[in-house]
Amino acid sequence: MTNIGDHDQVPPLRDASRQPDNDVTAVAAFANTIETSFIEIGQSLTDPATRAAYLRTLDIWERALQGSREQGVIDTQQLADLTQVIEGMRQAPTLL
Numbered sequence: 001m002t003n004i005g006d007h008d009q010v011p012p013l014r015d016a017s018r019q020p021d022n023d024v025t026a027v028a029a030f031a032n033t034i035e036t037s038f039i040e041i042g043q044s045l046t047d048p049a050t051r052a053a054y055l056r057t058l059d060i061w062e063r064a065l066q067g068s069r070e071q072g073v074i075d076t077q078q079l080a081d082l083t084q085v086i087e088g089m090r091q092a093p094t095l096l
Contacts, residue, residue: 031092045093055090062086 043050069079
């Protein structure tokens with residue numbers, strides 16, 4: 001696995017606006033998109049250390065969103081919607 005020394009060297013994510021194949025659930029398609037973005041930087045969510053760092057990052061984002069709700073930056077419905085996205089993202093390593 002390689003380390004990223006300069007975030008400017010990280011290639012952009014692929015077009016996420018494309019519709020997934022009918023045989024693949026939206027969450028599974030999203031998992032593949034996430035994995036592709038990791039592969040592009042020499043990482044994989046199938047690697048235990050990468051998986052752990054990915055899941056911890058999602059934990060941190062969820063706490064940041066909860067703090068945003070407490071500060072009135074987002075409302076309860078927005079928190080629920082964004083938390084649902086994070087929960088979908090948490091499934092990525094198990095869907096690969």
